[in-house]
Ligand SMILES: Cc1ncc(C[n+]2csc(CCOP(=O)(O)OP(=O)(O)O)c2C)c(N)n1
């Protein structure tokens with residue numbers, strides 16, 4: 001009996017309790033440790049795999065920290081200009097109506113520069129799915145104020161806190177698009193605890209399966225952290241998110257099919 | 259039996275788009291080109307061929323819808339007029355960076371700003387020099403008749419897919435609005451998804467087990483690789499310059515003086531050539547059909563033959579820069595432009611040509627004879 005066990009001996013199927021989803025590539029994630037983007041990616045790809053949709057999926061990556069999503073997701077993808085993913089997805093879905101088409105967007109992308117494209121894709125009831133990762137900040141460009149930045153929250157461009165009198169109020173875009181007749185399913189989730197991950201996965205499953213019904217747009221917001229942009233440790237950022245973000249952006253389904 | 263109809267330029271273009279087997283149109287209304295979307299809607303293009311026709315919320319959305327469709331290998335287009343085309347520039351740059359084929363129509367109106375809805379040729383720089391960011395070019399076709407508005411729809415798609423490039427049809431309000439007879443071709447069938455996958459294996463059509471995933475992106479943060487990407491693009495533009503130049507020579511064989519003009523201005527100059535010839539003046543017209551690639555070699559040749567070139571444009575002088583570069587000082591090049599939506603008249607441009615070159619030549623000839631009074 002050897003007194004040490006090797007990596008190969010450990011990595012046996014019978015010992016496996018958790019593994020990389022096969023639809024995630026080998027590329028190391030470029031996200032900061034502790035960031036929610038990686039978990040969100042994983043959940044989406046898990047569902048696509050479980051629903052056997054790889055060959056039928058076309059994804060659209062945004063401009064933001066997840067601009068390189070196509071490096072990690074083993075599906076056909078297009079990279080869209082900042083904010084325009086819903087228009088790009090509209091072009092794809094209208095011409096490839098049998099495909100599963102989704103966008104993956106941050107809050108700056110979806111609710112600032114791309115507000116018009118978001119609202120109109122929702123209002124036309126495009127049969128696409130939007131995954132919206134709301135971290136209340138511009139992660140990629142170094143932590144500037146986002147449309148979803150909370151009142152008094154400090155960012156690189158609101159160093160003394162967001163003054164709503166001059167900088168406007170955080171935008172509840174998800175509630176806004178839920179009011180439009182073109183949206184079919186709208187849900188807000190988070191991925192910072194195992195329980196939340198399970199709920200988020202359910203919402204993602206619904207959003208994806210509803211697309212097949214051709215009854216309108218399905219939309220899942222994931223309230224997430226940006227520990228780097230918020231200048232916190234991952235743990236602190238999750239705690240801060242629970243204490244501050246969830247009261248403004250309450251979790252749960254916002255619009256469900258009747 | 260030939261199918262010949264009397265049509266407006268914009269409508270002929272839209273008909274050409276349908277018959278070319280186009281898959282999708284995305285656009286936003288703006289004068290003087292709204293007839294394109296109106297015609298496609300009235301014609302029930304969706305029922306005729308199954309093509310998608312969608313009024314977008316803006317020109318920005320339109321161009322990015324085009325991007326999404328083009329990346330799936332579909333024949334897609336948008337059309338607009340000057341202010342709308344300005345809005346699209348980031349999107350066009352993304353299409354250039356990802357080498358996506360598509361067709362764009364600019365029915366140019368006068369600017370800057372909201373300007374006027376009258377015809378103009380003041381968007382030449384934007385179309386030919388790359389209006390968006392980065393080092394890129396589009397193929398730019400300049401129709402001078404309603405027939406060419408129709409023909410260039412199919413030609414544009416063919417060139418776009420041949421080179422994986424954006425093709426812009428640079429028209430103007432006069433060509434878009436005027437009516438002429440047009441000869442129509444048979445319907446080209448739309449391609450099936452299977453045919454697209456076969457012919458264009460780079461498209462995002464869903465990753466199947468037999469291939470790696472397809473990614474459409476213009477991003478590469480590694481400067482070494484990004485330079486290689488850019489050099490490859492430049493090679494493509496060079497090849498296009500070498501192989502795709504199109505122009506029309508009108509009465510150039512014995513010409514001593516030359517007009518250079520495209521689109522509406524070329525129509526005016528063609529008439530001016532007739533007027534001048536009737537008076538015994540040997541005038542010709544070179545009409546560039548492709549503005550990129552520009553017919554530089556042809557102009558260089560002609561510069562050895564003629565005594566003077568007048569470039570006529572409905573702009574303050576844009577194409578004239580390319581004419582001067584082509585001629586490289588071999589012969590005097592002058593510019594005549596009308597602005598703000600005014601279309602010059604044939605006798606007006608003929609007069610300018612005479613004033614610039616012919617009368618002057620007579621004076622200098624007489625000066626050489628020693629009769630000049632000072
Ligand atoms: C037209 C344009 N304007 C600005 C930028 C710069 N930019 C890149 S990402 C970004 C913000 C992204 O923030 P968000 O969408 O919230 O994504 P996150 O990085 O937080 O996930 C900005 C402003 C750009 N790339 N393009």
Ligand code: SF4
Pocket residue numbers: 030031032034035036037065135139140225226227228229
């Ligand atoms: S900057 Fe923020 S959003 Fe971007 S990877 Fe880091 S933690 Fe995530």
Ligand SMILES: [Mg+2]
Pocket residue numbers: 106107108133134135136137138139146
């Ligand atoms: Mg963000």
